[in-house]
Amino acid sequence: MRLNKFLSSCGIASRRKCDEIISQGRVIVNGKVADSLGLSIDENKDRVEVDGKVLCLPKEFVYLKLNKPKGYACTASDERGRKTIFDLIKSDVRLFNVGRLDYDTEGLLIVTNDGDFANKIMHPSFAIEKEYIVTIEGEIKESELAVLRKGVVVNGERMPSARVKFVSTDGKFTKLSVVIDEGQNHQVRRMFEAIGRDIKLLKRIRIGKIRLGGLYRGMTKPLTRQEIDYFMGENR
Ligand code: URA
Numbered sequence: 001m002r003l004n005k006f007l008s009s010c011g012i013a014s015r016r017k018c019d020e021i022i023s024q025g026r027v028i029v030n031g032k033v034a035d036s037l038g039l040s041i042d043e044n045k046d047r048v049e050v051d052g053k054v055l056c057l058p059k060e061f062v063y064l065k066l067n068k069p070k071g072y073a074c075t076a077s078d079e080r081g082r083k084t085i086f087d088l089i090k091s092d093v094r095l096f097n098v099g100r101l102d103y104d105t106e107g108l109l110i111v112t113n114d115g116d117f118a119n120k121i122m123h124p125s126f127a128i129e130k131e132y133i134v135t136i137e138g139e140i141k142e143s144e145l146a147v148l149r150k151g152v153v154v155n156g157e158r159m160p161s162a163r164v165k166f167v168s169t170d171g172k173f174t175k176l177s178v179v180i181d182e183g184q185n186h187q188v189r190r191m192f193e194a195i196g197r198d199i200k201l202l203k204r205i206r207i208g209k210i211r212l213g214g215l216y217r218g219m220t221k222p223l224t225r226q227e228i229d230y231f232m233g234e235n236r
Contacts, residue, residue, distance in 0.1 A: 003027065003039040006048065010055045011096070011115030014123055026051050061114045062093055063223040067215040068109045070201075074100040085109065088218050098122060099183060107132070107204035108212040111220070120231045121207065127181040128231075131206035132188050134176045136197050139169055144195050148178075152194035159184065159191055173200065 001009075007018040007027070019037050021027060027034040028049040029041060041048060048055050066085060068074070073084045074097045085097060089111060098110040098118045112118055121128055151161040163179040178188055192199050205212045210227050 001041060001043050003029070003034055003041050003048070004037070005116055006041055006043055006057070007050065007055070008116035008119055009057055009114055011113075011118075012050060012055070013115075014119040015116065021050065058093060058113045060093070061117070062091065062095060062112060063114065063117065063228050064089070064091075064095070064111045064220045065210065065212070065215065065223060066109045066111055066220045067212060067217050068101050068106055069217040070104050070106050073103050074109065085111070089220055101204060102186060102189065102202070105202040105204065106217065107202075108207055108210065108215075109204070110207060110210070110223070117228070117231060122183070124182065128208045129179050129181045129206070130183070130204060132178045132180075133167065133201075133203045133205055134178050134188060134192065134199055135201040135203075136174050136176070136192065137172070137200055138174065139171065140166065140174050140176065140197075144197070145176075147195055148191055152191050154190050154194050159187060159194070162188075162191065 003022060004015040004018040007013070007021065008015045012018055013021065022034050022037055025033050029039065030047055043057055066088065068085055071083065072088065073082045075084055076086060076096070078084050082103070086095070089095065093113050095111045095113050096118070098112060098121050101107065101109055110121065120126060145164055145166070148162060148164045151158045153159070160180065160182045165177045167175040167177050169175070178191070180187055188202055189199055209230050210223065215221055
């Protein structure tokens with residue numbers, strides 16, 4: 001396995017960042033500073049250290065989708081003592097969430113112990129689409145949709161443009177589909193705040209080709225091999 005992939009899978013950083021760490025001479029393989037970016041290692045035999053810490057790959061990789069309910073924080077331990085998504089997940093191995101959903105957002109969240117996989121989903125260069133269903137009170141005007149699609153300005157900064165589609169309305173509430181491929185903090189909420197609309201419910205239903213489907217709130221389900229390969233391509 002390539003050294004940068006090994007480091008990334010252990011959760012050190014993205015492969016590109018790991019190349020930088022190798023170039024900085026911070027990686028030791030079998031007692032010698034790794035001096036080549038293309039170096040391959042035998043993950044079962046070789047001893048790899050970063051900044052003095054010995055690394056080993058998890059015995060088994062775990063990939064789960066979770067339907068996060070509202071009222072759960074995406075953190076291992078919440079400083080305000082709130083419930084966290086890890087209260088919902090039974091696992092013997094240490095997992096981490098890939099990206100975040102706000103405390104009051106629900107829907108699809110991926111949880112894993114594979115750092116390389118997490119980086120593939122998160123890295124802006126892969127521009128993985130995320131789709132949300134936004135529920136607002138009342139109806140939406142064409143002019144508001146046009147502003148959202150063009151990219152609203154928040155505190156002088158233009159938010160990236162989004163694909164926004166009308167889904168349904170019963171007159172009282174309206175549902176919209178919003179697709180973004182950048183993950184700025186609170187991006188969807190800030191977009192709607194900028195046009196003066198309050199989001200009643202925000203739910204993520206898709207990350208790339210991975211869909212929430214009919215997963216019940218608070219439940220997890222392993223990703224299929226196909227879903228994992230969709231992100232990992234031929235590299236795993
Ligand atoms: N955008 C938001 O505003 N909140 C989320 O939780 C996700 C995307």
